[in-house]
Amino acid sequence: MPRIVLATHNPHKVEEFQAIVAEVRPDLDVVAYDGPEPVEDGVTFAANALIKARAAAAHTGLPALADDSGIAVDVLGGSPGVFSAYWAGHKKDSTANLELLLDQLSDVADPHRTAQFVSVIALVRSNGTEETIEGRWPGRLAMQPAGPGGFGYDPIFVPDGQPADAERTVGEWSSAEKNASSHRSRAFVALAPLLESL
Numbered sequence: 001m002p003r004i005v006l007a008t009h010n011p012h013k014v015e016e017f018q019a020i021v022a023e024v025r026p027d028l029d030v031v032a033y034d035g036p037e038p039v040e041d042g043v044t045f046a047a048n049a050l051i052k053a054r055a056a057a058a059h060t061g062l063p064a065l066a067d068d069s070g071i072a073v074d075v076l077g078g079s080p081g082v083f084s085a086y087w088a089g090h091k092k093d094s095t096a097n098l099e100l101l102l103d104q105l106s107d108v109a110d111p112h113r114t115a116q117f118v119s120v121i122a123l124v125r126s127n128g129t130e131e132t133i134e135g136r137w138p139g140r141l142a143m144q145p146a147g148p149g150g151f152g153y154d155p156i157f158v159p160d161g162q163p164a165d166a167e168r169t170v171g172e173w174s175s176a177e178k179n180a181s182s183h184r185s186r187a188f189v190a191l192a193p194l195l196e197s198l
Contacts, residue, residue, distance in 0.1 A: 045119070066121070121135070131194050
């Protein structure tokens with residue numbers, strides 16, 4: 001079975017990616033990265049994804065996947081964006097990040113709370129060739145968190161396309177529902193044909 005390393009130390013992302021990959025490439029063994037964490041000093045999702053994938057490929061000798069993702073709020077000009085994980089400071093406190101974002105939008109009415117989750121997945125092959133693919137998941141931000149599922153900003157993100165009388169945040173979705181629709185899933189489905197040579 002071909003192996004590929006996922007360049008993250010986030011166990012939530014590892015689980016999510018393994019489930020997504022299993023749907024598209026069940027023959028591909030996704031292994032977690034245990035090497036040093038590189039400095040993510042890029043100013044775009046693509047730059048940071050490539051930094052992580054290059055580091056994992058160099059450390060393991062395997063082809064590497066890396067995702068850099070975040071939430072982009074339209075009324076904030078696309079912020080938090082690449083700073084999503086650090087929005088409330090360098091501690092990467094997801095609860096504090098979510099609370100700060102809600103506080104910043106406290107006076108913004110529902111029609112203007114549009115946002116999208118963005119994921120850029122980078123693939124660095126063993127021969128050094130590189131690809132990046134972007135996935136976007138449009139929606140809007142709820143006024144308060146709901147649901148115990150997901151992680152990060154999931155409890156306040158209401159994806160587009162749901163029945164108006166039965167809208168839920170991603171925190172209220174099952175893992176299977178999320179994995180079928182998420183920004184990472186969309187990016188990976190677009191990336192999947194590039195993995196056929198592995």
